[in-house]
Amino acid sequence: MNPIASVGAWFVESVGLIGGIFGLMGRALVGAVLPGSPRRWRWTREQMLAIGVHSLSITGAILFLVGMVIAFQTAYQMRSIGAEILIPGLLGVSIVRELGPMLTALVIAGRAGAAMTAEIGTMKVTEQVEALEAMSVDPVEHLVVPRLWAAILMVPLLTIFASAVGIMGGFVVCVTKLKISPTVFFSQTFRTIVLDDVIAGMTKSFIFGLLICVVCCYQGLRVSGGAGGVGRSTMRAVVVSFFMIIFADFLFTVLFYLLP
Numbered sequence: 001m002n003p004i005a006s007v008g009a010w011f012v013e014s015v016g017l018i019g020g021i022f023g024l025m026g027r028a029l030v031g032a033v034l035p036g037s038p039r040r041w042r043w044t045r046e047q048m049l050a051i052g053v054h055s056l057s058i059t060g061a062i063l064f065l066v067g068m069v070i071a072f073q074t075a076y077q078m079r080s081i082g083a084e085i086l087i088p089g090l091l092g093v094s095i096v097r098e099l100g101p102m103l104t105a106l107v108i109a110g111r112a113g114a115a116m117t118a119e120i121g122t123m124k125v126t127e128q129v130e131a132l133e134a135m136s137v138d139p140v141e142h143l144v145v146p147r148l149w150a151a152i153l154m155v156p157l158l159t160i161f162a163s164a165v166g167i168m169g170g171f172v173v174c175v176t177k178l179k180i181s182p183t184v185f186f187s188q189t190f191r192t193i194v195l196d197d198v199i200a201g202m203t204k205s206f207i208f209g210l211l212i213c214v215v216c217c218y219q220g221l222r223v224s225g226g227a228g229g230v231g232r233s234t235m236r237a238v239v240v241s242f243f244m245i246i247f248a249d250f251l252f253t254v255l256f257y258l259l260p
Helices: 001-031 041-051 052-079 083-126 130-136 138-174 182-192 195-221 226-257
Strands: none
Touching: 001 130, 001 138, 001 195, 041 052, 041 083, 041 138, 052 083, 052 138, 083 130, 083 138, 083 182, 083 195, 083 226, 130 138, 138 182, 195 226
8 A cells, every 4th residue: 555545544544533432422421411220320339449449559659659750850950959949849740730640541541441441342242232232222321421430530539649649759759868858848849739730630630531431432342353353452442542641631731831
């Protein structure tokens, strides 16, 4: 295939993918606000456990290490100008506004998102999704909406937890290696973090949770070709989720920068 045809095929496939994802997002959001099955909240609680509680340890460990790395890397620059006192504020803002939401979302996409795609994809290739449709059960209501509620509730909560753990990672470095007192660390951190930083971080985490759920469920519902198809769709779901999370983070960062 010549290069122009390859680019055209990629463009058509990408447009179809984006259209399908946002079409499923619209159906899921409408289904989420309409009355549904009495068992919806039981299914939602199960997904909240899978997405949120089971991801606490890995998310906390990653953000703790990231907080330590940020403190060390910032110290190299700040020591040269005698501004170590600014490290806690820089650490807090960078984690609350940027790294906490994005890294939490990437961990959830790689862990819970892949599991969503594999589970729904397995149901698809074993014709369980078709069986639901034959019984007049909407697969979006049964499979997507509970995961959507769980994702948009748990990703922001995990972001709060992960951001706090990340700040504590920086606290350990600042207190033990940079000789900043705990009182000064926390006073500088909370003096620097403002309400707009928290709102920005929470807004991003809400959108990231929505994107993770919709992308991964969409890929699961498109699976074909047996076990190999499940593996390919799972890989594609993680890659697309990562890209959309980072792209959405870029858009929101520019938006919040331009807002007065």
